[in-house]
Amino acid sequence: MGRRFKLAFLSGKSWSHSFIKEFYSMSAGIDKIAFFTSPYFIDMTDLANARGEDPNKYLIGIGQQKQAVIPPTQDVVTLAANAASSILTPADKASIDMVILGTESGIDNSKAAAIYVQSLLGISKRARSFEVKQACYGGTAGIQMGMDHLRSHPTSKVLVIASDIARYGLNTPGEVTQGGGAVAMLLTADPRILVIEDKTAFHSDNIMDFWRPLYRREALVDGHYSNNVYVDFFNQTWRDYQNRYQLAIDDFNALIFHLPYPKMGLKALRSIVHESHHPTQLMAAFDAAKTYNSQVGNLYTGSLYLSLLSLLANDTMLKPHDRIGLFSYGSGAQGEFYSARIGDGVKPDDLRQQLNSQLNNRRQLTIAEYEALYETSLPLDGGDRTFDTRTDHSPYILKGRIDNRRQYEYQNGETGSKKEQPAK
């Protein structure tokens, strides 16, 4: 909470016009952020060789170097719990009063993955806890809902997690754009990482560029059409944002994008970068902002926020209070362009160290190992199943399913010794 606002609040100051104005202009946004992905990856040159493609198509044409392979022992609940557990203190867990999980890889048509995560992490039960879906846009929807909640409840803390597993199928054109992982963000007043402005433009339309019917594990996609629609939605929301707020491209120090694959964001940026008087800076910022996405692949709802982490950790020009623009896109389709200011508490060296150590400690799989893991999952038609969890040392894992109930476990420490995490 802003200091002046806090003083007014504590002194019981009356709700004058200026006080209400200050209340609504208080600073809020991302105070903490963390990423988690699987301990396994494949190299894109190996995949290209196995699929009879020129490796440069994947490395340059798509812009992807490596791809996370999500084992059956991880689902959107464990990915989310693993991401959030690394940033939440006991005090955070006690004061979070909203948990929003954005995903399009949900595990249940009724019960929200957020409820499982809340229980696994021991977050206060005095919270609203639910799941949001609109393809890759779910995380942004969660952030905007969380911001609205904070504007009327400034002492609250809101946990927003974007968690997904991107699957197109073996030997498909989309295979090179698979991946998965989760980004957890704690939204508060007076945030240290990113101050989210109340400036946004959105656009939606009923189109069939990418979708996944209930009976399918893999997405259906009209790939080239989806690329074109993405750029159209970016241009629509960008123009609308400019008209609403009278801001030009030179008012931004960086523009970041939902990155289904790195080349996609580049195509969108190239469509407007000629408007800038500092195009080199925007291109350099984009280069920094694709760093980890090119090592992980698409994580659907979390991709824009992994790009944010990449930017914060690797851009050498950004300073506190610089403005950045964020373009979120979810097929089907929903686009949103909004803006934010860099917070005072970003520590690029720490972020880089954390992310590099996580990504460099992954085990590389052969294409045959990846294909075997890809085909292993809980049967869609029910039935009990126990997974071999010995090689997945992530803190939270999915052991299998018994009597239609997913079995989650918390592994205490790196030795693999296990204990159930008590639900609070």
Ligand code: HMG
């Ligand atoms: P494709 O048809 O196999 O590839 O699939 P291509 O022939 O279009 O080639 C890709 C690029 O590589 C091209 O560059 C080629 O020129 C280049 P571009 O013209 O696009 O700039 N290329 C080479 N470059 C260097 N050396 C070479 C070489 N050969 C070719 N030797 C496609 C590509 C992306 C369509 C496919 O992977 C796909 O369908 N992916 C999934 C859909 C997708 O990611 N769409 C993105 C927009 S929709 C979105 O972002 C939403 C989403 O995240 C879902 C959600 O919202 O939930 C997907």
